[in-house]
Amino acid sequence: MNLNNRLSDLFLNDAADYLNRYQNLKESASHTGLRSKLLVDLLFALECSLKSLIFLESNLDSKTTYKEIKSIGHSIDKLRERLSENSRMEFTKLVNIDLSIYKVFNRYMLESELVFREESGVLGRKYYDSIADPAWMESLFQQINLFKEYVSSRGGTVFEIFNIADVDIEVEQMKHLMLKEIISK
DSSP, X not given: OOHHHHHHHHHHHHHHHHHHHHHHHGGGOOSHHHHHHHHHHHHHXXXXXXXXXXXXXXXXXXXXXXXXXXXXXXXXXXXXXXXXXXXHHHHHHHOOSOOTTOOGGXXXXXXXXXXXXXXXXXXXXXXXXXXXXXXXXHHHHHHHHHHHHHHHHHOOOOOOOOOGGGOOHHHHHHHXXXXXXXXXX
């Protein structure tokens, strides 16, 4: 498996973890702080799915791709623009909730505004039509999950069954060091 595929898998696993956390916690999200955290989990799941797909579609080496993704940060729009035209069209088809006002970096602002019910904050009155509405949150979850599945269907993940005695520890250590080097810079 090439390194771009491996990094894609890591991001896709993170996306699945965020979606699983949402599923496990949604029933207990009885106050605004928890609901805003669940929204952030969904946004992180979408971000990780986009980053995974960027690695799959990239013609650049892993290090260059990683630096490019890292420089984009949490911007869903900028990550989406980095996709191929076909993937952007698929994204638009699968994720049709307008996410322009929902930003990962607003996570602390969201919570404080919601606690003090500032109607002029990031969400304003939209709070009642979005994260306070379980149906809206579930719709967003379903859309992001569909996009994650699309990314998964494009992936190069191949599971191999092998004997533990066949594992070359030195090769595995080299792979680990390569990943560490890419991520640390």
